[in-house]
Amino acid sequence: MEIGTGKSYAKIILIGEHAVVYGEPAIALPVKSIGLSARVAPLPDGRQEVTSAFFTGDLNAGQLTNFAGIAMLIRRLLVFFDDSEQGFHLTITSALPSERGMGSSAATAVAVVRAFYDAFQTPLTRTALLNWADISEKALHGNPSGLDAATASAEKPQWFVRGKSLRSIMMPRNGVLLIADTGIAGQTKVAVDLVAQKLKQAPKVYRPLITDIGTAVRQAALALAQDDIITLGQLLNRDQADLAALGVSSPELDRLINVAINHGAYGAKLTGSGMGGCMIALAAEDQAPTIIQALKAANAVKVWEYHFETK
Ligand code: MEV
Structure with a gap:
């Protein structure tokens, strides 16, 4: 060795x-x-x-x-x-x-x-x-x-x-992704087990949410290929609605997501397993500073900027 x-x-x-x-x-x-x-x-x-x-x-x-x-x-x-x-x-x-x-x-x-x-x-x-x-x-x-x-x-x-x-997969040529940390721990196992339990208990209610997320992802791939970040933003919102209905969002995530949307983001959602952790917001480059400031004012413990690599 x-x-x-x-x-x-x-x-x-x-x-x-x-x-x-x-x-x-x-x-x-x-x-x-x-x-x-x-x-x-x-x-x-x-x-x-x-x-x-x-x-x-x-x-x-x-x-x-x-x-x-x-x-x-x-x-x-x-x-x-x-x-x-x-x-x-x-x-x-x-x-x-x-x-x-x-x-x-x-x-x-x-x-x-x-x-x-x-x-x-x-x-x-x-x-x-x-x-x-x-x-x-x-x-x-x-x-x-x-x-x-x-x-x-x-x-x-x-x-x-x-x-x-x-x-x-190619990313859009414009726009920026903001990543904000709620400061609350989210444990993947707990969230994944919760979804599994719900699917078992009430498949008629929860299975369509899983299917809809899959549809939104396929549409997001199309939006990415067409460089259409407005549609991509709407799909992130739809995904967030499905994830919230599955029970894996949280009040802190919802709050930061609403702040981002209210300050001009195209779309925002939790990222990862949820129940805490981070959210992401898709925004125009020139809107990002306003959203970052608003997220920090809303107690995000950290905000990162992710610039898409297009090559
Ligand atoms: C966790 O980062 C992502 C989940 O979809 C779990 C997984 O894919 O294994 C929640």
Whole structure:
């Protein structure tokens, strides 16, 4: 084992969360300005059993809870590399807030797998990477679609259908996406379990919402291809209405979403699993400063600007 490094990004789901778990498509973006890196370094000979993790950056206790899944993933990686006795230091440096719908657990898994493959100087395919990440994501979320890890490991916005399709998708030439953090933790497992429970208890009520999200995502792909951000904004609003009806929005998310719309956003919605976490707003470039100011005045703990890459 040598010293190995790996990186990944925060992910933002533009449209399609939750329904993606049930086979509908989703569109998600890696946010390259919000990154995570992992560095693994072997401990000197004779020190075998030590597994150390040093977390820096914005990681908090929530992230440490997630570490159980990552520890399991690492144990399996070491068995795979036939080096299960090797001690090492693992350093994760992250700018991602955890439990805010930005995919911090998937980004950690992706960077860790890349770091171990680098440490054992082994080529890593995307499929193998996503299968590895699925191990810790399953431990944490139960039924992950795989969208988070697929996006955290991507360089470009992704069109994703669970187990079927993963490809880059073009973004609009204008407009900006604002990402605002409610400051409230949202736990993916709780939200995904809630939706599953509702679908089981009242499928006639909730199944059409899942189907409608899928339809909105397909229409969003068309709007993106046609560079029509006004329609895209309307589709984000429709998606938010479906997600709220599924029960995964929250008063804090609703408040920031309304503030963005009232200050001129084309559309706004929660992003990720919801019940806390972040919201996104699609806006014209010249409207963004007004919306950012309004979101901050409405107690968003942080606001990021995401500028679409068009190439
Ligand atoms: C969480 O970031 C996205 C969800 O759709 C869950 C998943 O896709 O596994 C809520």
